[in-house]
Each structure stands twice: as structure tokens, then as C-alpha cells.
Amino acid sequence: MRARRLPTAVKIVIAGGFGVGKTTMVGTVSETRPLRTEELLTDESVGVDDISGVERKQTTTVAMDFGRITMRNEYVLYLFGTPGQERFWFMWDEVSLGALGAVVLADTRRLSDCFPSVDYFERRGTPFIVAVNCFEGAQRYDLAEIQMALNLGPKVPVMLCDARNLGSCKEVLIDLVLHAMKTRGLTEEPEPQNA
Numbered sequence: 001m002r003a004r005r006l007p008t009a010v011k012i013v014i015a016g017g018f019g020v021g022k023t024t025m026v027g028t029v030s031e032t033r034p035l036r037t038e039e040l041l042t043d044e045s046v047g048v049d050d051i052s053g054v055e056r057k058q059t060t061t062v063a064m065d066f067g068r069i070t071m072r073n074e075y076v077l078y079l080f081g082t083p084g085q086e087r088f089w090f091m092w093d094e095v096s097l098g099a100l101g102a103v104v105l106a107d108t109r110r111l112s113d114c115f116p117s118v119d120y121f122e123r124r125g126t127p128f129i130v131a132v133n134c135f136e137g138a139q140r141y142d143l144a145e146i147q148m149a150l151n152l153g154p155k156v157p158v159m160l161c162d163a164r165n166l167g168s169c170k171e172v173l174i175d176l177v178l179h180a181m182k183t184r185g186l187t188e189e190p191e192p193q194n195a
Contacts, residue, residue: 016105017113021163022081030067101180127180
């Protein structure tokens with residue numbers, strides 16, 4: 001009788017600016033109830049947190065989001081969503097430690113908000129992709145224009161996504177894992193199907 005192989009654990013970071021959809025993405029894709037460290041925005045955050053473009057946002061992640069998804073019973077992706085505001089960036093080192101790669105979520109209404117995440121992962125040498133969360137009413141741009149606006153190298157994948165859609169989130173995660181494994185020179189690549 002063949003021994004059952006335990007799934008390989010893979011750590012993934014979901015990063016990006018304030019209000020870009022990190023908590024939504026982790027919650028959408030997680031097969032378990034996600035851990036969230038959301039707190040209400042208060043009057044104390046006025047003048048500290050830039051909510052232009054996301055005025056309806058009422059909560060903020062103060063530590064991290066955490067979720068999990070299994071791919072083909074071979075890989076378990078542990079998803080760690082970072083806080084977006086600058087005052088919480090000190091947590092990124094701990095959240096990112098040991099990650100295979102990262103998804104940088106972007107919002108074309110506030111594209112510059114993802115620069116700190118892009119810079120962070122470039123400096124650390126962490127493979128990442130940029131996933132443009134398609135908000136209703138946001139202007140659509142060609143992916144090449146977004147890549148140029150973010151000053152990304154040609155090897156950094158840029159794709160569209162909807163953080164509320166399970167299929168879209170899975171596609172982003174699959175593309176990230178494949179990109180990160182290729183970038184890191186790992187020979188065994190997952191063949192995700194029906195993740």
C-alpha cells in the first residue's frame with residue numbers, strides 16, 4: 001500500500017495599498033474561515049490614512065489577514081495579507097518571512113499606492129506578480145501601460161483580477177506559484193487543476 005503524501009506547505013503574501021482588496025481576496029479564496037484583524041476606522045485616522053478613492057471603506061487591517069487553500073491535494077497555500085497603511089509597514093518583514101512569492105494588488109484609481117509593495121519585494125528579491133483588481137467604475141488600461149506606469153521589468157507578470165471572484169483569485173495564485181517556482185529555479189512545478 002502506497003503511503004499518503006502530505007501536501008507541501010507554501011506561504012504566499014498578498015500586499016498592496018490601503019483599500020485595494022487584500023482582505024477581500026483572502027476571504028474569497030480561503031477554504032477555511034479567514035483570520036482577520038480588521039478594526040473600524042476612527043476619527044483618529046483622519047489626516048493619517050488617505051481614504052481618497054475608497055471613501056466608503058469603514059475598516060482597516062491592523063496586523064494581517066490569514067487564509068488557506070489546497071491545490072490538488074498536493075499543495076496547501078497559506079495566504080498572509082499585509083496591512084496597507086504606512087504606519088503598519090513594520091509588520092511586513094514578519095509577514096513575508098519564508099514566503100515563496102507575493103501578489104501585489106493594484107487599483108488603477110490609486111496606482112501609486114502599490115509602489116511601496118513593489119519596491120519592498122524587489123529589494124528582498126521575492127518573486128511577485130501584480131494583479132490589478134478591477135473595481136466598478138475604475139478606468140481600464142492595457143496591461144502593458146500598467147507595467148510601464150509601475151516601472152516593472154518584463155519578467156514581472158501583470159494580470160487583471162476580481163478579488164470577489166473565486167475563479168479569478170485562484171488564477172492569480174496559480175500564476176504566482178508558477179512564476180515564483182520558475183524564478184527560484186525550482187524543478188517541481190505544481191499542475192493546479194480544480195484547485
